[in-house]
Amino acid sequence: MLVYAPSRSRKTLQKGITLLESLVAIVVMALGLLGVVGVQMRTLADTQTGVRRAQAVKLIEDFSERVRANPNAIGNTASYTIAWASTLGSPPACAIDSGFPTTSCTAAQLATYDVDRWLRSVRANLPVGDATVFVSGSDARQLGVMLSWRENERAREGDSLADTSAYKAIFSVTGTSTSGSVTCPAGKICHLQYINLTQRCIPSGPLVFCSDI
Template identity: 30%
Template structure:
């Protein structure tokens, strides 16, 4: 008589074990997804740092045309203007600045990023900062942007800080 009451218990144990296995697999999948997101974010940061560093070094070399760099980086229309090809011939400092900005623009656009150069927030020395942003972040230092995206940073009287959900880097240029 006791065996009759035990019928189906083994099947129930198997079902409970499968449920626990399914929960463990879901946890593993969530962990893998987070790892892929972190890898992607790290890759984007490395690309942005390389673009900003390259542009910063070009500005440092051609510092007599700093105002031209500021003008060229002020809008995407200016950034997209290709100008002369400084690889095949001599360029003036002004033409070299336009060429450098266009090269950085092409690299950033190919990586799905946007760039800008503004006066570094929270500094009194007029230093310029290169902003490179991706995803739904604009390369600006304000709380409201024209695209509906979030701004990279916020300036306050006590300094500047990155927005919590922004995806960008800021590099001091010159």
């Protein structure tokens, strides 16, 4: 003998199935939206990294121009070298904030002034930015300029600590004439570039005269 369920029970069961299907659809849609948001966040992080690196290149170009403007940069190499987390001091009295000296600055004073102004610019334009400048171990007429800023790149999935260290190995400089080694600080992204020191000399009869002002 066949027994049929009341129509009210069938309607209740049907409503339950519809609710379950709706919940599954919501979960699937939420997972899809999370995937899209994740891709956008990764794209944004990559874009920010590119922008910061472009800023680092411009800052090093600015430093290079300052070095070229010094009449005797080679003779004042020590005035350009700075370490990570260097304390900012007062610029020389012969220079003012506009960048034009009130009195004649020596090449050493000009170098000290330029480093102070430039380092302030680095820390103002890069997130948690800092810089180190060192003499190249292979060429005493070259300066290595390394900038660092807060890391916003996520490690690739599956990368080990050794993989991350290998990624930053290019920023580990050994055998410099100013220190044993220069490395990228932990948790930071770095950009390294080398610039040449200059010295402007003026012929004076049979001799060559290099001004120190």
